[in-house]
Amino acid sequence: MSSGNKTICIIGGGVAGLLAAVTAADEGASVKLFEKMSKVGLKMGITGKGRCNLTNSAPIMDFIAKTPGNGKFLYSAYEKFNNEDLLDLLHGWGLKTKVERGGRVFPASDDAQEVRHLFMDLLRKKKVELHLDESVTRILTKDGEVSGIVTDKGSYGAGAVILCTGGSSYPRTGSTGDGYRMARELGHKVTAIRPALIPLVCKESYGKELQGLSLKNVSFSIDAGGRRKASEFGEMLFTHFGVSGPIVLMLSDKASLWLSQGHEIKASIDLKPALTEDVLDKRVLRDLETYHLKQMAGALQDLMPHRMIDVILSLAGIERDLTVSDLKKAQRIALVKTMKAMPLTVTGTRPISEAIVTAGGVSVKEINPSTMESKVVKKLYMAGEVLDVHAFTGGYNLQAAFSTGHLAALSAVRSLENA
Ligand SMILES: Cc1cc2nc3c(=O)[nH]c(=O)nc-3n(C[C@H](O)[C@H](O)[C@H](O)COP(=O)(O)OP(=O)(O)OC[C@H]3O[C@@H](n4cnc5c(N)ncnc54)[C@H](O)[C@@H]3O)c2cc1C
Structure with a gap:
């Protein structure tokens, strides 16, 4: 040497x-x-x-x-x-x-x-x-x-x-x-x-149904109970295993930390973060009046991407072929609440080999x-x-x-x- x-x-x-x-x-x-x-x-x-x-x-x-x-x-x-x-x-x-x-x-x-x-x-x-x-x-x-x-x-x-x-x-x-x-x-x-800057794996099967669908101007939040909460606004993506895209990656560092500490993480997507529940309810009412002769699956196309309609209706407990005029107020409120907080359960992250950092x-x-x-x-x-x-x-x-x-x-x- x-x-x-x-x-x-x-x-x-x-x-x-x-x-x-x-x-x-x-x-x-x-x-x-x-x-x-x-x-x-x-x-x-x-x-x-x-x-x-x-x-x-x-x-x-x-x-x-x-x-x-x-x-x-x-x-x-x-x-x-x-x-x-x-x-x-x-x-x-x-x-x-x-x-x-x-x-x-x-x-x-x-x-x-x-x-x-x-x-x-x-x-x-x-x-x-x-x-x-x-x-x-x-x-x-x-x-x-x-x-x-x-x-x-x-x-x-x-x-x-x-x-x-x-x-x-x-x-x-x-x-x-x-x-x-x-x-x-x-x-x-x-x-x-x-892993940090890593997609999140979710329990719900609808990630698979919505695979490849990208959402813009939404808010994605994670919550591990108590004071562990975080939220980002922007663009995200559904994948076959869960969720990815810019705002998910931004929150993934916190999610990966909380998961490593043994916390369970509830996540939710706010499809209309610029609108309060009341304002969104008025907007939904307007659309339902416009499409009052249609079935529910056909009445929501102005409010969300076509591929999301069945998933949101099912999460809100509403039949897709229900006629709009038969929708009860409680069902409409459930629909609005689901649009403001589409629920997900984060069970893990993708492996570190797939992390950006x-x-x-x-x-x-x-x-x-x-x-x-x-x-x-x-x-x-x-x-x-x-x-x-x-x-x-x-x-x-x-x-x-x-x-x-x-x-x-x-x-x-x-x-x-x-x-
Ligand atoms: C898919 C992907 C996209 C990314 N895009 C961006 C981006 O656009 N902008 C951005 O800011 N960041 C981006 N990043 C992050 C960024 O690439 C890393 O943070 C950055 O490369 C870190 O630089 P580094 O020199 O520390 O490590 P590296 O660039 O990983 O270099 C480490 C080097 O050390 C060598 N090495 C390891 N062990 C040994 C050894 N025992 N002996 C000799 N050599 C060894 C490795 O072979 C490697 O070449 C991205 C990361 C990934 C994975």
């Missing part, structure tokens, strides 16, 4: 590791990047449905707010390298970007592979020593400081190590949770791992937020999803990985300069 005192070894060629490698090399460090897969950035390549939602144009306070998993830990990283810094860097390297609805920033080409290839070119240009198909198994230490790494092919000395092995979701992209084990072996605390990870209490250095082992830095940090969709997770990767690289370089 070479002494490697001036070398930075980076473990994981994902989002955080790629920017860390390019940044450290730019600062003049000798960099070795280890990636266990045969290609770097496999997860980056599937982000944003293949379009790579790089970051968001929102102010940094919004990034913190959109990061339910330890957002405040990211203050320093964002102070040193924020969304504008990232875009300046990417534009300087020739990538064109565009901003879409909700401030989401994408490559103008709509192609995540363009971003991957950009980083692959940069690794070559900046002379990063790339070790593909090489899995790091251990981080070596001496006198409380990193001294090198062990891989399935050999051992390498290092003056500093950056651990960016990602989370546990989408393991086929290489993120199989190795970093958690390596960090634990060095004495780090790893908080419980669970992993909640939990290396405890941020043991990482210096101003440098990303471990408080347990000197000259060991961590970045990206291996940390107990996770955000909502909108480009916030990639920015967190980029910002922490950038800061870790600068800090690692400084630590070698001072050695």
Whole structure:
């Protein structure tokens, strides 16, 4: 094993590791990047449905707010390298970007592979020593400081190590949770791992009947009794196992936490969140007058998607072929109440392998937020999803990985300069 005192070894060629490698090399460090897969950035390549939602144009306070998993830990990283810094860097390297609805920033080409290839070119240009198909198994230490790494092919000395092995979701992209084990072996605390940004599994069979139906401008609420309640407004989707879509994913972090604590979760969909029950009742009455000669199944088409009518009628206990003029007031009230709170029982989440991000990870209490250095082992830095940090969709997770990767690289370089 070479002494490697001036070398930075980076473990994981994902989002955080790629920017860390390019940044450290730019600062003049000798960099070795280890990636266990045969290609770097496999997860980056599937982000944003293949379009790579790089970051968001929102102010940094919004990034913190959109990061339910330890957002405040990211203050320093964002102070040193924020969304504008990232875009300046990417534009300087020739990538064109565009901003879409909700401030989401994408490559103008709509192609995540363009971003991957950009980083692959940069690794070559900046002379990063790339070790593909090489899995790091251990981080070596001496006198409380990193001294090198062990891989399935050999051992390498290092003056500093950056651990960016990602989370546990989408393991086929290489993120199989190795970093958690390596960090634990060095004495780090790893908080419980669970899926975040994950579809929810429901008991009711009507998810299957409505499979593929997307609802806009609805409100989705979850309730685990007592003070555990949350609600989001926007778009959602029925699937063969339950529910998914933007507002479900946003609430899934809380749902997955409450389920892991053994709570039962009741959910409900408000199909008309802008209307109070009284106003909706008046609206229903109006429609029933218009269609008074029809059967109930034919009288509700102006109020909800066609595919929902039978399900809502059945939940409200109303026969679909009941003539509108025969509908009793109590039945109409039951119909209105069902439209305001279509009930669901959340029994679980989809498996972590299908999660967009992993909640939990290396405890941020043991990482210096101003440098990303471990408080347990000197000259060991961590970045990206291996940390107990996770955000909502909108480009916030990639920015967190980029910002922490950038800061870790600068800090690692400084630590070698001072050695
Ligand atoms: C389907 C999907 C879509 C997403 N879309 C978006 C989006 O549009 N915008 C957004 O902000 N976020 C998105 N995310 C989340 C985002 O991709 C992650 O948060 C981000 O990739 C985390 O970066 P990372 O560098 O920490 O980990 P990763 O990008 O997962 O990289 C970790 C790397 O480490 C390597 N590795 C692991 N163990 C070892 C080892 N022992 N030795 C060597 N190498 C190892 C892995 O092979 C991998 O390449 C999406 C996630 C998924 C799953």
